[in-house]
Structure formats: C-alpha cells, structure tokens
Amino acid sequence: xxxxxxxxxxxxxxxxxxxxxxxxxxxxxxxxxxxxxxxxxxxxxxxxxxxxxxxxxxxxxxxxxxxxxxxxxxxxxxxxxxxxxxxxxxxxxxxxxxxxxxxxxxxxxxxxxxxxxxxxxxxxxxxxxxxxxxxxxxxxxxxxxxxxxxxxxxxxxxxxxxxxxxxxxxxxxxxxxxxxxxxxxxxxxxxxxxxxxxxxxxxxxxxxxxxxxxxxxxxxxxxxxxxxxxxxxxxxxxxxxxxxxxxxxxxxxxxxxxxxx
Numbered sequence: 001x002x003x004x005x006x007x008x009x010x011x012x013x014x015x016x017x018x019x020x021x022x023x024x025x026x027x028x029x030x031x032x033x034x035x036x037x038x039x040x041x042x043x044x045x046x047x048x049x050x051x052x053x054x055x056x057x058x059x060x061x062x063x064x065x066x067x068x069x070x071x072x073x074x075x076x077x078x079x080x081x082x083x084x085x086x087x088x089x090x091x092x093x094x095x096x097x098x099x100x101x102x103x104x105x106x107x108x109x110x111x112x113x114x115x116x117x118x119x120x121x122x123x124x125x126x127x128x129x130x131x132x133x134x135x136x137x138x139x140x141x142x143x144x145x146x147x148x149x150x151x152x153x154x155x156x157x158x159x160x161x162x163x164x165x166x167x168x169x170x171x172x173x174x175x176x177x178x179x180x181x182x183x184x185x186x187x188x189x190x191x192x193x194x195x196x197x198x199x200x201x202x203x204x205x206x207x208x209x210x211x212x213x214x215x216x217x218x219x220x221x222x223x224x225x226x227x228x229x230x231x232x233x234x235x236x237x238x239x240x241x242x243x244x245x246x247x248x249x250x251x252x253x254x255x256x257x258x259x260x261x
Contacts, residue, residue: 001017001036002069002073003036003064003066003069004017004025004027004036006073006077007027007034007077007080010077010081011031011032011077011080011081011084011086012029012031012032012084014029014030014031015027015028015029015032016028016029020035020050020053020054021043021046021047021050022041022046023037023038023039023040023041023042023043023046023047024036024037024038024047024050026054026061028061032062032080032083033058033060033061033062034061034062034063034064034080035050035051035054035061035062035063035064036064036069037063037064037065037066037247038066039065039066039067039217039219039245039247040219040245042245042246042247044246044247044248047247047248048248051250059195060195062080062192062193063249063250064076064080064192065217065247066222067222067223067224067247068114068224070222071222071223071224072114074161075112075114075161076114078161078162079193081162082159082164083193085164087159087162087163087164088162088163088164089163089164089166090128090134090163090164090165090166090168091165091166091167092126092165092166092167092168092170092171093167094128094129095126095127095128095134095135095165095168095171096126096127097124097125097126097171097172097175098124098125098126098127099122099123099124099125100123100124100125100133100136101123102120102123104123104133105120105125105136105138108125108133108136108158108160109136109138109156109158112136112158112159112160112161113156113158114193115156115190118155118156120138120139120140120155120156121139121140121141121142122138122139122140122176122180123136123137123138124136124137124139124172124176125137125172126165126168126171126172132160133160134159134160134163134165134168135157135159135160135163135165135169135172136156136157136158137154137156137157137169137172137173137176138154138155138156139152139153139155139176139185140152140153140155142180142182145184149182149183149184149260150180150181150182150183150184151182151183151184151185151186152176152180152182152185152186153185153186153187154173154185154186154187155187157169157172169202170202173185173202177259182259183258183259183260184256184257184258184259184260185256185257185259186207186254186255186256186257187199187204187254187255187257188210188252188253188254188255189252189253189254189255190249190252191209191249191251191252191253192249192250194253195253196253196255199257200255202257203257203258203261204255204256204257205255205256206253206254206255207254207255207256208253208254209251209252209253209254210251210252210253210254211251212248212249212251213226213227213249213251214226214227214247214248215227215246215247215248215249216230216244216245216246217244217245217247218243218244219243219244219245220243224247227246
C-alpha cells in the first residue's frame with residue numbers, strides 16, 4: 001500500500017498497521033495514530049461503527065482518506081510531519097504581520113492547505129525577514145451581533161508546508177482583533193485532523209459538534225465534490241456510477257473565542 005510505504009519511510013519506521021474494516025487500516029506508533037480509509041469499497045455504516053470503536057480505544061487519531069492522499073500526497077505527508085513536530089520552527093517574533101491580497105492568499109492556501117480555499121473578506125499573513133510568506137489567516141466579514149458584539153470568523157489558517165511558526169496564529173488573531181476591534185471570533189476545527197485542543201490553548205471554547213458531510217469522489221481523478229453540489233451540477237441519469245463513490249467525513253467542531261473575558 002503506497003500510503004503505508006510513504007508514512008513508514010517519511011514519518012516513522014516503527015509504524016504498525018492493522019486492518020480495521022475491509023477498506024480501512026489503523027496505522028500507529030508512539031508518535032502518531034492514523035486511520036487510513038480507502039474509497040472503492042467504502043461503506044458508511046461499517047465506517048461509522050469502526051470510528052466509534054476507535055474513539056473508544058484511542059484519545060485521538062488522524063483520519064486520511066485515500067482520495068486526499070492520491071490527489072496531493074506530499075501535502076498529506078507534510079501535514080503528518082507537522083503533527084509530530086518535524087517541521088522547521090520559525091519564531092513568531094521574527095515575522096511581521098501584513099495584509100495579503102486575495103490572489104496571493106488564494107495561491108498560498110492552494111499550495112499549503114489541504115482543504116480548498118474559501119472566500120474570505122480579510123487575509124493577513126506573517127512574513128519572515130526575507131519577505132517570504134510563512135503563515136496565513138483568512139477571516140470573514142465583521143458583523144454586529146444582536147447582543148451588541150462585533151464578531152467575525154477565522155475561516156482558514158495554515159503555515160507554509162514544512163514550517164511551523166511558533167505563536168503565529170496567536171499573533172495573527174491579536175492583530176485582527178486590534179485592527180477590527182472585534183469582541184469575539186468563531187471558527188471550525190476539522191475533526192479528521194484535530195481534536196481542538198490547540199484552539200482551546202488559544203482561549204477558544206467549544207460550542208458544538210457538527211455532523212459529518214457527504215462527498216462524492218470521482219475514482220479516475222480522485223476529485224472530491226460536496227454531494228449537494230454534485231447533484232446540482234450533474235445529470236444523474238447519464239453517469240457511470242462505477243466511477244463514483246460517496247464518503248462521509250467526521251464533521252467539525254465549532255469554537256468561539258471571546259476577547260472580553
């Protein structure tokens with residue numbers, strides 16, 4: 001299996017693998033735990049049962065779907081390295097905050113974030129002493145809430161692949177708060193890659209668990225599309241369904257950070 005070979009060679013030579021379902025494997029060592037899910041024979045009910053059992057036996061594990069790895073293998077590997085601390089460390093104090101244009105932000109996210117870039121109102125980045133963009137945070141429109149608070153959303157944050165800006169997100173959040181005078185900030189955490197503890201360390205409070213979302217994967221290209229969008233954009237009567245599979249992610253966790261506490 002290509003994924004197992006890559007993580008053994010690049011992440012940890014001590015990794016061990018065991019079949020969890022007919023289409024998924026649990027790969028673990030002292031450094032990291034990964035549930036790798038193949039697509040062709042994916043079954044939703046079997047998958048959800050496996051996830052419940054894994055959660056009962058492990059405090060946290062990363063979930064990697066086959067299509068994500070096949071489409072951008074090195075992005076996935078670098079993100080796994082980040083989780084075990086094998087990234088170049090850059091101190092936030094050695095960077096400067098700058099407002100980033102939408103085209104530059106889109107390009108940076110497309111190259112360095114594992115999820116597709118989303119529309120954002122504001123983009124702020126951290127640049128090192130050489131002027132290279134090494135981290136980026138995207139924020140939504142600032143809105144006035146019914147309770148009188150000014151609120152916004154942290155939509156995306158990522159470091160440059162292979163790098164970790166220590167204190168980078170905290171620095172960007174403080175800059176955004178001071179620049180736009182907001183009272184609170186909301187964000188969503190991808191439950192496949194995080195349990196949210198890093199957000200809690202930054203003062204975010206968990207509000208809710210959001211349910212899984214369905215996606216359609218095109219096997220020949222490994223392209224993933226939200227199921228509702230897929231149905232709207234395709235004539236279902238003319239599709240070769242052998243080329244498609246529907247999968248479920250693990251949902252997300254909603255957090256809110258108040259700056260007035």
